[in-house]
Amino acid sequence: MSERALRLMNVGKTFGRHRALADVSLAFLPGQVAAVLGPNGAGKSTLLGLLSTLSQPSQGRITIGDEQLSRHSSLRATIGYVGHEPGVYGDLSAWHNLRLFASLYGIANAERRIDAMLARVGLQGVRREAAARTFSRGMLQRLALARALLHEPEILLFDEPGSALDPAGAIWLAGELQREREAGRLVVLVTHDLAAAAAVATHLVVLRRGRVARDETRTSFSADDVRAIYEEATRGKA
Amino acid sequence: MARPSWISQAARIAWKDLHIEGRSREVVYTMGFMAALVVLVFSFAFISGREVTVGPDVIAGILWVAVLFSGTVALSRTFDRERESEAIRSLLLSPVPRSAIYAGKLAATAAIMFLVELLLTPLLAALFSAAIAPHALWLGLLFLLGTIGFCSVGVIFSAALLRARSRDALLGALLFPIVIPVLLAASRATATLLDPAAPDLDPAFFWTRFLAALDVVFVVVGLWSFEPVVIGE
Numbered sequence: 510m511s512e513r514a515l516r517l518m519n520v521g522k523t524f525g526r527h528r529a530l531a532d533v534s535l536a537f538l539p540g541q542v543a544a545v546l547g548p549n550g551a552g553k554s555t556l557l558g559l560l561s562t563l564s565q566p567s568q569g570r571i572t573i574g575d576e577q578l579s580r581h582s583s584l585r586a587t588i589g590y591v592g593h594e595p596g597v598y599g600d601l602s603a604w605h606n607l608r609l610f611a612s613l614y615g616i617a618n619a620e621r622r623i624d625a626m627l628a629r630v631g632l633q634g635v636r637r638e639a640a641a642r643t644f645s646r647g648m649l650q651r652l653a654l655a656r657a658l659l660h661e662p663e664i665l666l667f668d669e670p671g672s673a674l675d676p677a678g679a680i681w682l683a684g685e686l687q688r689e690r691e692a693g694r695l696v697v698l699v700t701h702d703l704a705a706a707a708a709v710a711t712h713l714v715v716l717r718r719g720r721v722a723r724d725e726t727r728t729s730f731s732a733d734d735v736r737a738i739y740e741e742a743t744r745g746k747a
Numbered sequence: 748m749a750r751p752s753w754i755s756q757a758a759r760i761a762w763k764d765l766h767i768e769g770r771s772r773e774v775v776y777t778m779g780f781m782a783a784l785v786v787l788v789f790s791f792a793f794i795s796g797r798e799v800t801v802g803p804d805v806i807a808g809i810l811w812v813a814v815l816f817s818g819t820v821a822l823s824r825t826f827d828r829e830r831e832s833e834a835i836r837s838l839l840l841s842p843v844p845r846s847a848i849y850a851g852k853l854a855a856t857a858a859i860m861f862l863v864e865l866l867l868t869p870l871l872a873a874l875f876s877a878a879i880a881p882h883a884l885w886l887g888l889l890f891l892l893g894t895i896g897f898c899s900v901g902v903i904f905s906a907a908l909l910r911a912r913s914r915d916a917l918l919g920a921l922l923f924p925i926v927i928p929v930l931l932a933a934s935r936a937t938a939t940l941l942d943p944a945a946p947d948l949d950p951a952f953f954w955t956r957f958l959a960a961l962d963v964v965f966v967v968v969g970l971w972s973f974e975p976v977v978i979g980e
Contacts, residue, residue: 561840564980580978583750586842594833600767612759613841615751641832649832656837 513574514538515560515664515695520569522555522719529555530719533569537712539663541726542686542696544706546739547716553699556716557668560697561590573663586614589657592668595649596656599642603632603652606641607659614660626655631681647678654685665689667698671705683708707735715742753850756843760851761858767828768859774821778863782817783870785809790874803941806875811934813867814893815923818860822901823918825856826909835909839977849902849973853966857891857898864890882940885951889940892958893933899965900925906977929965932958 515537522530558564571578611619630651715723722742829835908914936954
């Protein structure tokens with residue numbers, strides 16, 4: 510896995526007259542699970558939009574290693590994204606969804622890789638022709654993870670991935686995040702769930718009113734640590 | 748990972764849409780029903796008893812009105828499958844050039860529309876005694892060029908309205924004024940080809956070339972404008 514860091518330098522984002530992010534400078538390192546927390550409207554989803562290249566900063570720069578991240582850059586292929594919605598085609602089966610994305614990414618030995626990914630997320634037993642729209646929410650989220658990991662990205666972005674999962678699904682997802690971190694990937698997780706963040710995070714960023722209110726890295730955080738950091742950061746002046 | 752070519756990525760996106768349509772046949776059935784309905788309504792108005800009183804101009808007009816309305820139904824569904832479950836985000840995050848996404852969607856929508864037009868033509872010929880056989884290949888070319896011109900603009904508007912709530916109503920209002928030159932050229936050329944008494948085919952040549960030129964302009968503009976439209980920034 511690559512050793513390139515993801516850096517934001519004085520990044521700002523405005524929508525018309527509304528300032529969603531201002532002067533955000535952060536460094537995310539490979540092998541970290543960075544949990545981005547904050548109240549509604551703090552700029553978490555805007556930040557993830559910028560990191561995913563679907564949105565461009567109004568000010569500042571975002572780089573991976575020495576390369577600037579932009580909408581046209583080939584670096585887009587180094588990013589995997591899992592959102593609240595699974596991002597797959599409901600009319601296609603799990604296998605055909607992965608086959609489509611494998612061909613778009615130009616993955617070699619695609620069929621073997623797809624079978625391995627389906628086995629990893631526990632969907633190997635699903636009928637090959639069953640349309641994804643017939644899947645439960647948990648199965649869709651597993652398929653979304655398989656799609657995001659298919660091209661072995663350096664950076665994995667998660668936007669509230671556990672919001673519709675049952676407790677067993679949430680535990681499974683936390684295990685997968687841990688596994689990706691151990692594999693040396695950088696995982697950026699945007700969530701409202703402080704307990705979920707505490708279970709996996711090694712880097713905690715709290716946003717408030719579009720600014721970084723807290724940026725802290727440790728080997729691990731307890732649930733009490735996360736709650737205390739969050740409360741202090743969102744209560745104080747941003 | 749070897750990056751696939753632009754053409755193969757566009758073809759893959761088109762094939763995905765055609766594969767899904769081949770299984771569901773949702774758009775083909777809806778479009779076909781709409782097109783047949785338009786032709787039948789006109790036939791009630793123009794045919795009295797066994798006598799067909801309409802000339803080639805009117806038949807060409809009926810044909811392209813049917814294409815316009817049924818094509819709008821197809822275009823309103825073009826990005827439905829991408830909107831569902833936010834598959835559009837996965838597509839936009841993939842390393843596929845956005846112009847290849849546009850080309851793939853254009854190819855798939857045009858192919859479905861072209862198929863419906865081919866099925867519609869015998870109905871039109873039977874109801875209005877239209878002389879289709881003498882210039883069948885040329886008419887096929889006109890269908891193809893007219894459909895590409897129509898879809899090249901329609902796919903852009905369909906992408907622009909991806910997240911709009913009243914997209915079905917807005918699509919027609921935005922699309923129809925822009926595609927008037929396409930419909931004008933296609934219906935003028937079709938009328939000349941359907942007229943057995945036409946002294947020569949020069950007008951059909953002229954309008955076919957005009958239509959091809961419009962297609963080039965619309966497709967180039969579409970390839971260039973798709974990315975800012977679909978990203979929405």
